[in-house]
Amino acid sequence: MALALPMLASAQQGESHVGKLSGQAAAGKQLYFRYCWGCHGYRGDGNGENGPYLNILPRNFVAATFKCRSTPTGTLPTDEDLYNAMTRGLNNSNMPSWITLTAQNRADLIAFIKTFSPRWKTDKAGDPINVPAEPAVTLDSIKHGKELFTKLECWKCHGPEGHGDGPSASTLTDSNDQPIRPYNFAAGSRFKCGATNHDLYKIFMTGLDGTPMPSFADVIKPEDAWDLVHYLRTLQVTRKSAELALWMSSKEGAEVVNAQKIGGTPTGSGIKQ
Amino acid sequence: MRTKGVFLAGVAILAAATMTTAVPNGGTVSGKVTYEGAPAKQKPIDMSKEPSCAKQHATPLTTETVVTGPNNALENVVVYISAGAPDDSTPPSQPAKFTQKGCQYLPHVLAFEVNQALEIANEDQTSHNIHPLPKTNREWNKSQPPGTPPLSEKYDKPEFIPVKCNIHPWMHGNFAVLKNSHYAVTQGEGSFTLPNLPPGKYTIIAWHESYGDQTQEVTISGNETKTVNFVFKAKPY
Numbered sequence: 001m002a003l004a005l006p007m008l009a010s011a012q013q014g015e016s017h018v019g020k021l022s023g024q025a026a027a028g029k030q031l032y033f034r035y036c037w038g039c040h041g042y043r044g045d046g047n048g049e050n051g052p053y054l055n056i057l058p059r060n061f062v063a064a065t066f067k068c069r070s071t072p073t074g075t076l077p078t079d080e081d082l083y084n085a086m087t088r089g090l091n092n093s094n095m096p097s098w099i100t101l102t103a104q105n106r107a108d109l110i111a112f113i114k115t116f117s118p119r120w121k122t123d124k125a126g127d128p129i130n131v132p133a134e135p136a137v138t139l140d141s142i143k144h145g146k147e148l149f150t151k152l153e154c155w156k157c158h159g160p161e162g163h164g165d166g167p168s169a170s171t172l173t174d175s176n177d178q179p180i181r182p183y184n185f186a187a188g189s190r191f192k193c194g195a196t197n198h199d200l201y202k203i204f205m206t207g208l209d210g211t212p213m214p215s216f217a218d219v220i221k222p223e224d225a226w227d228l229v230h231y232l233r234t235l236q237v238t239r240k241s242a243e244l245a246l247w248m249s250s251k252e253g254a255e256v257v258n259a260q261k262i263g264g265t266p267t268g269s270g271i272k273q
Numbered sequence: 274m275r276t277k278g279v280f281l282a283g284v285a286i287l288a289a290a291t292m293t294t295a296v297p298n299g300g301t302v303s304g305k306v307t308y309e310g311a312p313a314k315q316k317p318i319d320m321s322k323e324p325s326c327a328k329q330h331a332t333p334l335t336t337e338t339v340v341t342g343p344n345n346a347l348e349n350v351v352v353y354i355s356a357g358a359p360d361d362s363t364p365p366s367q368p369a370k371f372t373q374k375g376c377q378y379l380p381h382v383l384a385f386e387v388n389q390a391l392e393i394a395n396e397d398q399t400s401h402n403i404h405p406l407p408k409t410n411r412e413w414n415k416s417q418p419p420g421t422p423p424l425s426e427k428y429d430k431p432e433f434i435p436v437k438c439n440i441h442p443w444m445h446g447n448f449a450v451l452k453n454s455h456y457a458v459t460q461g462e463g464s465f466t467l468p469n470l471p472p473g474k475y476t477i478i479a480w481h482e483s484y485g486d487q488t489q490e491v492t493i494s495g496n497e498t499k500t501v502n503f504v505f506k507a508k509p510y
Contacts, residue, residue, distance in 0.1 A: 063408075065412050072413075073413040073414055073415060074411040074412065074413025075411070119411075123411070151418070152400060152416065152418055153399065153400040153418070153440065156400070156440045157439070157440065167322045168322070168439065168440050168441070168442065171439075171442035172439055172442075173439075175406055175412060207413075207414050207415070207416075209412055209413065209414060210412065211414075212402070212404065212414070212439030212440075213414070214402035214403075214404065214414040214415050214416040214439075215413070215414060215415050215416065216416045218415060218416075218421070218424070219416055219417065219418055219421050
């Protein structure tokens with residue numbers, strides 16, 4: 001037993017745990033050098049052969065800074081977070097959905113990409129933030145969310161109507177000094193880190209690390225966060241939702257939505273340089 | 274008698290301990306940081322997109338990538354001991370304070386120690402996001418609306434970290450996370466003093482955000498003051 005223990009510990013270094021699945025880095029390595037390295041590179045630093053041609057650079061696994069997390073800003077994501085991002089793909093970037101690979105393959109890949117950065121040896125993944133159950137969608141909730149959108153100055157980047165054309169939008173850069181655009185809600189495309197209200201809650205609470213999108217976990221109370229989620233859905237005027245339908249049924253909501261001129265790309269419409 | 278002996282020994286140990294911290298034979302390194310050549314002209318900042326900040330400045334602020342004083346003095350240079358002094362095992366209990374006021378970081382360069390508390394306050398009527406961009410420490414990015422309490426953070430590895438606010442792209446600052454308490458940041462006169470140095474050989478580095486760093490070696494033997502000056506070559510761009 002005493003001899004077996006250190007071996008067990010070293011084996012865990014190259015593992016991932018996603019639900020009931022255990023991924024193995026050794027198996028993931030084969031898959032990585034078949035499917036991933038063209039963009040993410042031989043060393044996992046995002047400098048693959050295709051890397052320079054992509055306008056959102058491939059993730060650098062050596063830096064180990066990740067956008068889509070359930071964990072607080074500045075912490076490592078959980079294995080599930082990485083697995084979900086790979087499964088979903090990252091919308092409005094060149095990262096496709098890898099749902100075509102088996103779940104075991106994806107878990108193995110997660111185990112392997114964690115070997116690129118020493119952070120996985122020194123740091124633990126953060127504790128996922130608590131997301132309380134979603135309250136009912138009401139007009140009051142939407143209206144309060146609208147106030148928060150103004151008060152928290154989401155519009156500085158995302159624009160007063162959520163078109164991604166706020167006063168700071170054209171100046172934004174990611175942490176590699178590459179230009180980056182804020183999300184345009186009106187285009188209605190899927191969010192970078194998921195499709196559900198629960199995902200939207202996590203996006204602004206944990207922030208998208210490596211981008212200008214900060215974490216609001218310290219400054220928004222959970223009940224307020226849900227109000228903001230409900231309002232943000234009404235900004236997706238080209239996408240059907242319970243929130244938008246309810247908002248349109250009110251006089252104020254119908255006026256706000258009908259006054260909008262819809263156009264532009266999923267990330268930023270008609271930004272003035 | 275016996276109790277008294279123990280007591281006296283205790284006093285002796287206490288006295289010895291006090292002596293080590295005060296370093297009565299400690300030396301001092303002091304000097305001046307200057308530049309030669311023509312530094313890049315700093316540009317005025319247009320804060321018209323943030324009126325609550327713009328009105329706080331009677332004359333527009335300028336960028337602060339190179340700040341100079343009289344007689345070619347160079348400000349905002351971190352002078353610190355990189356080798357020769359032991360790492361500080363316990364960081365100071367006082368937090369290092371970083372303030373956002375008038376859409377400007379005060380101070381522009383903040384030096385503090387590894388694991389020392391860092392307190393970040395927003396005194397403006399607008400939201401800021403504090404986005405330090407470390408390479409060896411963890412990167413985080415937090416929103417701080419007006420009226421919210423100061424953030425408390427720390428860094429566990431030594432590093433020079435640029436800081437920015439994505440909402441107000443003109444806001445730039447720097448954190449210098451250092452391993453020991455022997456450091457100074459130059460002000461208007463460009464001078465610095467590193468006191469309380471026990472005899473020994475030290476490596477002293479002067480770091481400037483635009484001009485990089487310079488290294489000098491100095492040997493302290495006893496209670497003396499050594500002068501070390503740094504001259505940076507200013508680049509006109």
